[in-house]
Amino acid sequence: MSAEEEENAAELKIGDEFLKAKCLMNCEVAIILDHKYEQLQQTSEDPMNQMSQVFEKSLQYVKRFSRYKNPDTVRQVREILSRYQLAEFELCVLGNLCPETVEEAIAMVPSIRSRGRGLDDDAIEKMLHDLSLIKKFD
Amino acid sequence: MFFHIVLERNMQLHPRHFGRDLRPKLVSKLMKDVEGTCSGRHGFIVAITGVENVGNGLIRDGTGFVTFPVKYQCVVFRPFKGEILEAVVTMVNKMGFFAEAGPVQIFVSNHLIPDDMEFQSGDMPNYTTSDGSVKIQKESEVRLKIIGTRVDATEIFCIGTIKDDFLGVISDPTS
Numbered sequence: 001m002s003a004e005e006e007e008n009a010a011e012l013k014i015g016d017e018f019l020k021a022k023c024l025m026n027c028e029v030a031i032i033l034d035h036k037y038e039q040l041q042q043t044s045e046d047p048m049n050q051m052s053q054v055f056e057k058s059l060q061y062v063k064r065f066s067r068y069k070n071p072d073t074v075r076q077v078r079e080i081l082s083r084y085q086l087a088e089f090e091l092c093v094l095g096n097l098c099p100e101t102v103e104e105a106i107a108m109v110p111s112i113r114s115r116g117r118g119l120d121d122d123a124i125e126k127m128l129h130d131l132s133l134i135k136k137f138d
Numbered sequence: 139m140f141f142h143i144v145l146e147r148n149m150q151l152h153p154r155h156f157g158r159d160l161r162p163k164l165v166s167k168l169m170k171d172v173e174g175t176c177s178g179r180h181g182f183i184v185a186i187t188g189v190e191n192v193g194n195g196l197i198r199d200g201t202g203f204v205t206f207p208v209k210y211q212c213v214v215f216r217p218f219k220g221e222i223l224e225a226v227v228t229m230v231n232k233m234g235f236f237a238e239a240g241p242v243q244i245f246v247s248n249h250l251i252p253d254d255m256e257f258q259s260g261d262m263p264n265y266t267t268s269d270g271s272v273k274i275q276k277e278s279e280v281r282l283k284i285i286g287t288r289v290d291a292t293e294i295f296c297i298g299t300i301k302d303d304f305l306g307v308i309s310d311p312t313s
Binding site for chain 2: 007008009010011013014017018021022023024025026028029032033036052053054055057058061062064065089092093096097099103104107108
């Protein structure tokens, strides 16, 4: 279980499998699950009964904590964040938590400073500014 | 964090389903079998979003059942140590509080709640700062950091902290 012990999201140690996998922001999950829920409603008379508790809880959760509601905005957020050489995981943490200051962003995603990608404070500041602009127009 | 990943599973199908509906039968059985389950490695399987590939079936000796290797895409929720996320408080007591982030339960012990927050009992037990400006109670939304996970066969349980910079209450239900 050594892999388990070394796991630490702050240093981006989340295992190779998940590091390469596609990460989803809460707002993206909301779109996927909503779509699936609608499909279920059409094909079954009792969709509530068809859903697992895990599905139900996840849907409630992502709806409550989605920063962006509009699918176009969600796409824009991903596009903007992907300009900054972030790992998938980092991108999604930032998209989910929407930090407002550089200090807060680094506290949320400590790994953005430690990987030598030349992401200095100015770059992070600009990224947060771009994000806040989208939020305004959502 | 939620992920979109590809998983593989060997599905056993009874011979009575062999026919033109074989694939739909296989897919609906797959959904019934795996959606809502949890494993330590991949976390909670929230929803299957597509089936990539159904391999060649293999007849089981003696039973007539056929095993198909099925590759499918799904949305999973997997919490990580060190991850920061938002959660909803579900229960508060003098030991600390429980919060939920999607399917996962997180416990925050009172040692990991800032020292200036005191436990207040009553019909709405809560943790409150001495000046009363910040309050954690049922239905409060908090931002916390996961510092430990415990995995058993069907559940993942997490320990969290709000005793760090930029963690704590985001909104409380009374305001």
